[in-house]
Amino acid sequence: MTAVAVISGVLLALAAIITSYRVLAGPSTLDRVVGVDALTAIAAAGLAVWAAYSNDTTAVPAIVAVSLIGFLGSAAVARFRVRDDI
Known part of the structure; x- marks a missing residue:
C-alpha cells in the first residue's frame, strides 16, 4: 500500500x-x-490518496468541499464569460 501511495503522490x-x-x-x-x-x-x-493511505475518514468532508469550490468557481466563470460574449 505504501508503494501505491508514493507512486500516486508523485x-x-x-x-x-x-x-x-x-x-x-x-x-x-x-x-x-x-x-x-x-x-x-x-x-x-x-x-483522497492521503485518506486511503492513512485510513482516516476525516478528510472526506475536505474532499467534498474542495470539489464543490472547484465546481462553483468554474460554473461562475463560465456564466460571466457567456454574459460578456453577448
Missing part, C-alpha cells in the same frame, strides 16, 4: 506542476480557468 505532484505551468502561461482566461479547475481536482485526488 504522479499527482507531476500533474500539479504541469497544470501550474498551464495556469501561468495560458494564452487566454479560459485556459487559466480550466487549469485552476484541474488543480482543484488534483488537490481532491491528493486528499
Whole structure:
C-alpha cells in the first residue's frame, strides 16, 4: 500500500506542476480557468490518496468541499464569460 501511495503522490505532484505551468502561461482566461479547475481536482485526488493511505475518514468532508469550490468557481466563470460574449 505504501508503494501505491508514493507512486500516486508523485504522479499527482507531476500533474500539479504541469497544470501550474498551464495556469501561468495560458494564452487566454479560459485556459487559466480550466487549469485552476484541474488543480482543484488534483488537490481532491491528493486528499483522497492521503485518506486511503492513512485510513482516516476525516478528510472526506475536505474532499467534498474542495470539489464543490472547484465546481462553483468554474460554473461562475463560465456564466460571466457567456454574459460578456453577448
